[in-house]
Structures are given as C-alpha cells and as structure tokens.
Amino acid sequence: MSNTIHDMGGMHGFGPVVGEPSEPPFHERWEGRVLAMQRAMGATGLWTIDGGRASLETLPPIAYLAASYYARWFLGLERRVVAYGLVGEDEIAAGRSLRPGIRLNRKLTLEDAKANRYTRFDRPAPAPARFKPGDPVKTRNINPTTHTRLPRYARGKLGTVEAVRGCHVFPDSAAIGAGDNPQWLYTVVFPARELWGEAADPAIRVSIEAFEPYLDPA
Amino acid sequence: MAADDHHSHEHGSELSDLQLRVKALETILTEKGYVDPAALDQIVENAETKIGPHIGARIVARAWSDPGFKRRLLEDASEVVNSLVGFDPVAAHLIAVENTPSRHNVVVCTLCSCYPWSVLGLPPVWYKSAPYRSRAVIDPKGVLAEFGVKLPPETEIRVWDSTAETRFLVLPMRPNGTDGWSEDELARLVTRDSMVGTGLAKSPSELKR
Numbered sequence: 001m002s003n004t005i006h007d008m009g010g011m012h013g014f015g016p017v018v019g020e021p022s023e024p025p026f027h028e029r030w031e032g033r034v035l036a037m038q039r040a041m042g043a044t045g046l047w048t049i050d051g052g053r054a055s056l057e058t059l060p061p062i063a064y065l066a067a068s069y070y071a072r073w074f075l076g077l078e079r080r081v082v083a084y085g086l087v088g089e090d091e092i093a094a095g096r097s098l099r100p101g102i103r104l105n106r107k108l109t110l111e112d113a114k115a116n117r118y119t120r121f122d123r124p125a126p127a128p129a130r131f132k133p134g135d136p137v138k139t140r141n142i143n144p145t146t147h148t149r150l151p152r153y154a155r156g157k158l159g160t161v162e163a164v165r166g167c168h169v170f171p172d173s174a175a176i177g178a179g180d181n182p183q184w185l186y187t188v189v190f191p192a193r194e195l196w197g198e199a200a201d202p203a204i205r206v207s208i209e210a211f212e213p214y215l216d217p218a
Numbered sequence: 219m220a221a222d223d224h225h226s227h228e229h230g231s232e233l234s235d236l237q238l239r240v241k242a243l244e245t246i247l248t249e250k251g252y253v254d255p256a257a258l259d260q261i262v263e264n265a266e267t268k269i270g271p272h273i274g275a276r277i278v279a280r281a282w283s284d285p286g287f288k289r290r291l292l293e294d295a296s297e298v299v300n301s302l303v304g305f306d307p308v309a310a311h312l313i314a315v316e317n318t319p320s321r322h323n324v325v326v327c328t329l330c331s332c333y334p335w336s337v338l339g340l341p342p343v344w345y346k347s348a349p350y351r352s353r354a355v356i357d358p359k360g361v362l363a364e365f366g367v368k369l370p371p372e373t374e375i376r377v378w379d380s381t382a383e384t385r386f387l388v389l390p391m392r393p394n395g396t397d398g399w400s401e402d403e404l405a406r407l408v409t410r411d412s413m414v415g416t417g418l419a420k421s422p423s424e425l426k427r
Contacts, residue, residue: 009328009379011352017364019344019411025266026340030240035265035340036258037244044252049383053330069331069346074240087246095242101250108253113260116268118336121311121383149381151328153355165311165384185382196356204375206355209382 002148005061010153010196031070038073043108046084049119050175054147055080123182125167129212131186135161136218139188139210147175150214154206157194158218162207163187170211184212270339274387275408277302277337278419279401281314282392292316295387299337311384312337317391317415321374324362324415325386326354332380334387338413345414355379365416388412390419 008014026032042052056064056076067075081087091098131137141156142148149171165185173181192204247253277299281288290298295314312334315323327333328351333341344350353361358375362368369375378386390412396404406425411417 007329008348008352009326009354010356011348014348014352017344017347017349017353017361019365020342023342025270026262027343028237030237032262032265033240033244033258036261037247037253039261040253040257041247056330065348069343071236074236074243078239078243081243081247086252087243087250091246092242095238095245097246097249101252104252107251108257110254110257110260113257113264116264149329151379151381153328154379165313165382168311168383171382185384187378187384189376192356201359201375203372204358204377206377206379208379209384211382 002057002142002144002146002150003152004057005064006057007152009151026070034070034074034077038077040108040113041077041081043106043112044104045106046086046104047080048169048174049121050147050149050169050171051177052076052080053171054175055083057147121169122166123169123180125184126182129164129167129184129186131161131164131184131212131215131217133161133163137161137186137188137210137215138218139214140216142214144172146172148172148214150210151208153195154188154190154208154210157190159188159190159194161186161215162189165209168211170213172211172213186210186212186215188215265340269335269337271337271408271410271413272405273339274334274337274410274413275405276401277314277387278389278408278413279404281389282396282404283401288389291389311382312387313384314387314389315376315378316389319373319391321376322362322369322415323376323378323386323388324354324358325378325380325388326351327380328352328355329379329381332383332385334385336385337387338410342410362416365411367416367418388415390417393419393421395422 056072059075064072082089086102137159139150139155139157142150165187167182168185170181170183173179187207188210189205189207192200192206193202195206248255281291291314295312299312317323331341331346333345355377358377380386393407407420409417409420412419
C-alpha cells in the first residue's frame with residue numbers, strides 16, 4: 001500500500017529529533033539477530049527489497065508506530081516466511097520446526113557473509129532516457145494501493161531534473177512480483193515553496209529520486 | 219525521539235515476548251535449513267565491527283587532502299570508494315554531495331530509513347525515527363537547530379530524500395586551522411552527523427575538548 005503511515009515526509013506531531021551520544025550498533029542482542037535473519041532470508045532471492053518494504057507498509061499504522069525499527073523488521077520477516085510457505089503458522093505458534101524445510105535455490109553461506117556483498121539494482125536500459133538535466137517535469141498524482149516510492153508530498157509537483165542516475169529495478173513492479181521492469185532514475189529537485197506553499201523558506205530545496213514513470217514533461 | 223519511538227515500549231513483558239519470538243524464529247529457520255547460524259554471527263560481526271563512520275571519515279579526509287580524489291569522488295563516488303575501501307565493495311549507487319559556503323546538504327529517507335551503510339555503518343536511532351523522517355523535508359532548519367547547527371540565513375539548504383537505491387554521503391566543509399594536517403588527523407574531525415548533514419565537521423579546538 002502506498003498511502004500508509006510509513007510515508008511520513010511533511011507530517012507534524014512527532015516531536016523533536018533527539019540524538020543519543022555514543023549509540024551502540026545494537027541496543028539489544030535480538031536486534032542483531034533480526035538484522036542477520038533479514039539479510040540471510042533476503043539472499044534466498046524469494047522476495048525483493050521492495051517486496052520486503054511493502055510487507056512492512058502493510059502493518060497496521062498503530063503497530064508500525066509502536067514498533068521499533070528492528071521490531072518492525074521482525075514483524076515483516078515473520079509475515080513473509082509464512083506468506084511464502086517457508087514456515088507454517090503452527091510452527092510460529094509452537095516456536096520450533098514441525099517438518100522439514102522446503103528446498104531453496106539459494107542460501108547465504110558463511111563465505112557470502114564474510115564477503116558482505118551489496119546487491120546491485122542497476123539494469124541495462126530498455127530505451128533511451130526520456131529526460132535530461134535541466135528539464136522541467138511534473139510528478140504524477142498517483143495513489144496506488146500497491147507499493148510505490150513516490151512520496152505523497154512530492155506528487156503533482158513541478159520540479160527540475162538535476163541528474164540522470166542510470167536505469168534501475170522499478171520498485172512499483174518488483175514489489176508485486178511483476179519483475180524488474182527497469183526504469184530510468186532521476187534526481188528531481190523542488191523549491192520548498194512548490195511542496196509546502198508560499199510561506200516556505202525560499203532558501204530550501206528538496207530532491208527526490210524519481211523513476212521515469214513518476215514524471216511527465218512540464 | 220529515542221524515548222518515544224524506540225525504547226519506552228520495549229521494556230517489561232513486551233520486550234521479553236519479542237526476544238522469545240526472535241529466538242524462536244531463528245530456531246525454526248535454522249532447523250529447517252534456511253539459515254546457517256555461523257553466517258548470521260558473521261553478519262552481526264560485520265555490522266558491529268567492520269562497517270562504521272570511520273570509513274566515511276577516511277574518504278572525507280582524503281577528499282580534503284587530494285583535489286583529484288575529491289573531483290573523482292564527486293563524479294562517481296562508488297568507483298572511487300570501492301578502490302579506497304579494502305573490506306568490501308560499497309553499494310553500487312553511492313553519490314557524494316559537497317557542502318560549500320553557499321549550500322548545506324542534508325540526507326533523509328522519508329519512506330523507510332535508507333542510509334549509506336557501506337560508508338557510515340548502521341543508521342542511528344534518530345535517523346530512523348518518525349520525528350526526523352517527517353520533519354527533515356518540511357522543517358530542515360528546525361531539525362538542524364535541534365542538532366545545534368546554525369548556518370547563515372542565506373545558505374541554501376538542500377535536502378536529499380533517499381527514495382531509491384541511490385545513497386548519499388555529505389562531504390562536509392574542511393574546518394579552518396587545519397592546514398598541513400595529515401589525513402589521519404583530519405579524519406578525527408569528521409563526525410557521522412557531518413556526513414549525514416545534521417552536523418558540521420569538528421574544529422581543531424573542539425577536538426581538544
């Protein structure tokens with residue numbers, strides 16, 4: 001879903017930002033285990049990073065806000081392993097395995113973990129880029145019930161293409177199992193006044209990373 | 219933020235319930251042969267000891283010292299950083315953005331918490347919090363003030379919302395009074411927050427304190 005609580009840009013009411021001096025990588029041991037399980041299960045290739053994000057976005061808003069970052073990841077991972085038939089609801093309830101696992105095409109090994117490779121999301125371009133730096137564009141006013149990476153605050157707004165970032169996996173497609181559907185990616189910059197109205201500070205500009213299907217010529 | 223968003227609800231019975239569920243899921247995934255506990259240990263070790271802002275600080279210090287390196291960094295940060303950082307290849311889509319006297323850059327991810335892990339390590343709690351994600355794009359000056367960053371009013375504030383797999387590293391301005399400093403000395407001035415844009419690099423006098 002796209003118009004859910006995760007899309008926070010521009011919301012009021014969450015209070016001040018408070019830092020923590022000398023913050024450790026993890027506050028509790030379980031947080032590290034969640035991160036590791038998330039990485040390892042992601043490496044199976046059964047779902048994409050966008051599919052993972054989409055499952056977090058389907059958490060009820062109250063649950064999303066109440067959960068810490070790693071708790072949210074855990075809730076999403078638990079949902080996903082059940083949804084993909086890897087683990088049964090009965091096993092989650094029992095807290096242990098009740099039958100052998102299904103065969104995976106890929107499994108993260110210790111050597112993989114040592115190499116700590118990052119996934120690439122760039123893809124060969126199926127067509128030339130439609131826009132170039134300096135082009136005026138208008139973002140589309142879309143409200144899909146599936147995943148998108150066009151934030152609400154930047155829909156239907158006039159901006160300028162600042163950079164072409166290559167051709168990448170299109171999250172809106174990948175999240176729903178519709179394949180990579182590679183699309184050109186652009187940095188599109190907006191004056192704060194275009195996003196937030198005339199009272200906004202003229203010294204502020206905000207950019208998003210926008211996929212070509214989010215944009216029309218302006 | 220730390221108190222509201224990430225801690226208060228984790229005390230007491232809810233915390234132990236979550237801990238038990240995490241442990242149970244690891245047991246299930248291991249018993250079913252989906253994960254190798256040694257690989258999980260390695261991932262945690264990477265996050266705790268290998269990646270971190272010390273990597274970004276080395277990159278910034280090199281850029282301050284070597285104009286050719288800085289030019290290449292701003293052109294293609296992924297390629298330059300991969301050649302500098304021996305441990306692992308960084309995400310393929312790293313972009314370095316330079317602070318100048320007329321422009322200050324701030325990085326956020328309003329939709330989740332995208333962050334340049336390969337050069338800064340795990341994101342701090344505040345970066346992942348609702349206050350930062352909601353306000354960085356609509357009230358960046360207010361957020362900077364909470365971090366104690368004061369800039370001249372005419373300085374352009376440029377906010378980068380990380381809505382795709384591109385990641386941003388802010389190249390802070392080199393502090394005055396550091397002529398002739400070695401890269402190792404310069405790196406000690408480079409804070410994590412200065413590479414996210416919610417801070418400035420330390421001055422030599424701050425380093426002494």
